[in-house]
Amino acid sequence: MSTAAFTHPSSYRDPSGFIFEKEGVLYRQVNKIFKEDFDSFIQSGLYEHLVEKGLLISHQVVPGNLTGSPDHYLTLLPEKIAFISYAYEWSSAMFRDAALLTLQLVKEAVSFGLILKDATPYNIQWYKGKLTFIDSLSFEKYNETEPWIAYRQFCESFLGPLLLMHYSKMPLQQLQLAYPDGIPLAIIKSLLPKRSRFSLYTYLHIHLHAGIAAKKNNAAKNKAAFSKHKLLNLVNSLESLVKQLKLPQLQSAWSEYYEEAAQRDDYLEGKRAVINNWVNQLNDIKTVVDLGANEGKFSELLAAKNIDITAVDADPLCIDNLYRKIKSSGIKKIQPLIIDLAHPSPSIGVNNEERDSFSKRCKADLTLALALIHHLAIGKNIPFEKIAGFFSKIGPMLIIEFIPRQDNKIQMMLNSKKDIYAGYNEQNFLAAFEKNFTIIERKEINTTNRILFLMKKKL
Amino acid sequence: MIHYLLYVDPGSGSYLVQLIVAGVLGVAMFFKNIKLYIKSLFHRSPKKPKDNPPA
Numbered sequence: 010m011s012t013a014a015f016t017h018p019s020s021y022r023d024p025s026g027f028i029f030e031k032e033g034v035l036y037r038q039v040n041k042i043f044k045e046d047f048d049s050f051i052q053s054g055l056y057e058h059l060v061e062k063g064l065l066i067s068h069q070v071v072p073g074n075l076t077g078s079p080d081h082y083l084t085l086l087p088e089k090i091a092f093i094s095y096a097y098e099w100s101s102a103m104f105r106d107a108a109l110l111t112l113q114l115v116k117e118a119v120s121f122g123l124i125l126k127d128a129t130p131y132n133i134q135w136y137k138g139k140l141t142f143i144d145s146l147s148f149e150k151y152n153e154t155e156p157w158i159a160y161r162q163f164c165e166s167f168l169g170p171l172l173l174m175h176y177s178k179m180p181l182q183q184l185q186l187a188y189p190d191g192i193p194l195a196i197i198k199s200l201l202p203k204r205s206r207f208s209l210y211t212y213l214h215i216h217l218h219a220g221i222a223a224k225k226n227n228a229a230k231n232k233a234a235f236s237k238h239k240l241l242n243l244v245n246s247l248e249s250l251v252k253q254l255k256l257p258q259l260q261s262a263w264s265e266y267y268e269e270a271a272q273r274d275d276y277l278e279g280k281r282a283v284i285n286n287w288v289n290q291l292n293d294i295k296t297v298v299d300l301g302a303n304e305g306k307f308s309e310l311l312a313a314k315n316i317d318i319t320a321v322d323a324d325p326l327c328i329d330n331l332y333r334k335i336k337s338s339g340i341k342k343i344q345p346l347i348i349d350l351a352h353p354s355p356s357i358g359v360n361n362e363e364r365d366s367f368s369k370r371c372k373a374d375l376t377l378a379l380a381l382i383h384h385l386a387i388g389k390n391i392p393f394e395k396i397a398g399f400f401s402k403i404g405p406m407l408i409i410e411f412i413p414r415q416d417n418k419i420q421m422m423l424n425s426k427k428d429i430y431a432g433y434n435e436q437n438f439l440a441a442f443e444k445n446f447t448i449i450e451r452k453e454i455n456t457t458n459r460i461l462f463l464m465k466k467k468l
Numbered sequence: 469m470i471h472y473l474l475y476v477d478p479g480s481g482s483y484l485v486q487l488i489v490a491g492v493l494g495v496a497m498f499f500k501n502i503k504l505y506i507k508s509l510f511h512r513s514p515k516k517p518k519d520n521p522p523a
Binding site for chain 1: 482486
């Protein structure tokens, strides 16, 4: 049955509604149980206010019950997200902005008589050049006598990972892969240094919180009333703590790459000219994935052509710098992500279906792999065939740069490891790639011995 | 043990924590406001002559 509606595998937690796919389009169903809350979300003007401010993606109400479910109240068609990403792929500055967005939503909602009922980074996606909230079923009526229901979730999903990055000065995005529902308070507390207790807000929100949460049966007995004033104090204290954290900015191996590369003849200019020329010749390039994007110099070149780009790199600092640049310059077409192609994000969650692996999500009309092949083939010992196989699943076109053995970058790499790479040459590279691709053009970059290839996937 | 029943229960312990945290923050705010008020007394006085044109 081609017209069947399939519930999205990540959409089972919340009884208010769910995401489903029908004929390749993603919809959101609002269930009857959530009717009153959803109506007040719309009627209070909060929805319109958040969309206007660019904090929430917009949706259209679609007539009819597409799922045939008896719980159906409304069907929504949300704006399409170009490339789904997850918090463990975001740089620390991106993650901090996601935390601040969540707190801002609580305050905005409260001023309209509603509240944000969950605080998870999975409700946030990259949309039109920034992190934007996507779950329109996360707002419910606010009862001023109740505290914030998602407080614990915020501390475990956002505050904890940020504090760990602040105190260790290490990019710890990967920790969230191990704890996708948030790092338990007891673990955060045990990993934080003792001196973190001397920060009042860290003490209150983590140390004290973990201590009290560990004790049993104290929840139901204490029903003293909360107030709006108290809630805002709580949210403001979280906000001020998150804002003042100093997140890792390591001097990484590649952060000076372009400055150095720029000094090498007119290598970058030559490369830029060839790529520019090829992309102009190709029609219908709407999406690009730039693998090994570094700080995104070539992504920027394509962004100017109104193409949606996903710029990925294994170096958290490069991606962090790219994000800061995108944020300050207002480039809307590039989404930066931390991905190590030797260990791309796996599929996780219930039945391994909730969050797709990077390989499954990574689809684009054109793949850019510039100055990357030697890092995979020599740096990580990945055979050319495996690399070609992965690239061929991304999309129809590929621009790839081959770095020959005698290149001094490769010589530098070989200085520190045993040379077991006798097979690393252009002939073997082409033999492996020609199994999946047709070579359309080969172009040496002026004054260097590096070579660019334009390839098309074999059908 | 840690239980994740977010749609049922605000997380055992988090209710009490929020009451305590809000209480502490209330006290902290009270003193902060006093501090700001005292500061404002000292900051306001030098400004006053500027508001009035010198005679």
